[in-house]
Amino acid sequence: MKSYNVNLLRSYNVSQQRKFSEPWQTKKPDNPTIASVFNEASKQLTEQRGEPDFFYVNEARKLLIIVENKDSITQHEGEMIDKNIPLYAVNGLLHYLSFVSDVAKMTSPVQAYLQGWCIVGIALSGDITSEYNHKISTFMVKEGTVRRLEIKEILHESDYIELFNSYDLEAITE
DSSP states (O other): OOOOOHHHHHHHHHHTTOOOSSOEEESSOSOHHHHHHTTTOOTTSSSSOOOOSEEEEETTTTEEEEEEEESSGGGSOOSSTTSSGGGOHHHHHHHHHHHHHOGGGSOHHHHHHHTTOEEEEEEEEEOTTSTTSEEEEEEEEETTEEEEESOOSOOOHHHHHHHHHTOOHHHHBO
C-alpha cells in the first residue's frame, strides 16, 4: 500500500516554494478529455482503465503533468523499460506517457484537444521530503516523442511551460 499521497506532494511544493495555480489531483483528472486518454491504459496491459498516481492540469496554460510514484528508490526504474511496468515508477510513467504521445492511441477529438499542450511526466520514488532518500526523473512529450530531461527536482509551473517555449532541447535532454 502506498503511503505517499497528494498531500505530501502539496506540502513538498509548499516547503520548496513551488508555485502551481491549480490543485494536484489523484488517479483520475477532473478534465474528462484527459481522463479518457487513460481508459485503456492499465499497467497490467489488460486494456482496462489505467490511472497514474497524480495529475496536474492547467487548461488555461495547456499544461499537463503526469506523476507516477513508488515508495522505495529501489522501485525507481527497471532495466527493461517495457517490462515490469507496474513495479517501477519510470516504467509505469513511460507506459502512461505513450498514451499522450502516440496519436494512434488517441481518438481524433482527443488529438485535437491536446494539440499545443505542454505534457510533462515525473517519476518519483522514495521519500520526497528526505534530501537523500528519493529519486526524480522528468520527461516531456514534444512532437509525439517522449524525451528524458536532466531535471532531478520538481520545478515551478512556469518553469515547465518555459521548457516548451524557449529551452534548447538538446541541452536539457539526457
